[in-house]
Amino acid sequence: MAEQRLIYRDTPKEVLEALRHKRAQQPAKVIRARIDRTLRESGLSDRQLSIRFESLDDSEDPKAHRICRAFAEEGSFQGKYGLLLAGPPGCGKTTLAISIMIERVHRLGGLNTVQFLSLAEAIEQLRPNRPGHNDISITEHPLTDISANGLVILDDLGMVKRSEWVDTQLYRIIDELYRADTPTVITTNVALKELGDLQPALTSRFFAMTTLVEMGGQDFRLKRGNA
Numbered sequence: 001m002a003e004q005r006l007i008y009r010d011t012p013k014e015v016l017e018a019l020r021h022k023r024a025q026q027p028a029k030v031i032r033a034r035i036d037r038t039l040r041e042s043g044l045s046d047r048q049l050s051i052r053f054e055s056l057d058d059s060e061d062p063k064a065h066r067i068c069r070a071f072a073e074e075g076s077f078q079g080k081y082g083l084l085l086a087g088p089p090g091c092g093k094t095t096l097a098i099s100i101m102i103e104r105v106h107r108l109g110g111l112n113t114v115q116f117l118s119l120a121e122a123i124e125q126l127r128p129n130r131p132g133h134n135d136i137s138i139t140e141h142p143l144t145d146i147s148a149n150g151l152v153i154l155d156d157l158g159m160v161k162r163s164e165w166v167d168t169q170l171y172r173i174i175d176e177l178y179r180a181d182t183p184t185v186i187t188t189n190v191a192l193k194e195l196g197d198l199q200p201a202l203t204s205r206f207f208a209m210t211t212l213v214e215m216g217g218q219d220f221r222l223k224r225g226n227a
């Protein structure tokens, strides 16, 4: 039978520590299999699964890389369980968020589930009357029990097309993660002043739950094109 993984949110810290310690004594093969399974179920593509901090160029934004590595080590940064990676297209936000996820899964021995979500797509899947909506049962939807994960990436806030309905869904997701202190990395290429256009209840949660990392540097896509 497949090994039960932990509900991060509902497990007291001492219990988590004791279990981690116990499971760290398991044969390397068992730990590796659990890490592989957790990563396979994370929502990352095969290409994304090969991303590692070590293979990235950190010269464009060494500070952002330092913060992301620190977050990957601890699952928090400066007492907050979230990072908001903000910056122009192509500066490496998604890549850094994925590096954090992969490092975190390895550090935790795959004990907690993790979830990578393209925010716009996940919200669209919630839309009632969407063709195929009934194909996904509520319990299978990636947003179900999202706060039980050991880490969640909400990718590309800037791609979410706003409407009253969308804002309500966004609020529900953020509020659930916020209340459960679920480690969360949000990426966005929306200028910070535009973030201020979101509902105040939402921006207040964003800033309470995350450390803002404003990224700069070149667009890696253009840089590669010019190389």
Ligand SMILES: Nc1ncnc2c1ncn2[C@@H]1O[C@H](COP(=O)(O)OP(=O)(O)OP(=O)(O)O)[C@@H](O)[C@H]1O
Residues within 6 Å of the ligand: 055, 056, 057, 058, 087, 088, 089, 090, 091, 092, 093, 094, 095, 096, 156, 187, 188, 189, 220, 221
């Ligand atoms: N630190 C890095 N070193 C080398 N290549 C990188 C680095 N960061 C990103 N890249 C490459 O640059 C491209 C763009 O990166 P990424 O998708 O992470 O950017 P982004 O900031 O999320 O962009 P967008 O706002 O368009 O979503 C990818 O092909 C990625 O492999």
Ligand SMILES: [Mg+2]
Residues within 6 Å of the ligand: 093, 094, 095, 155, 156, 187
């Ligand atoms: Mg991106």
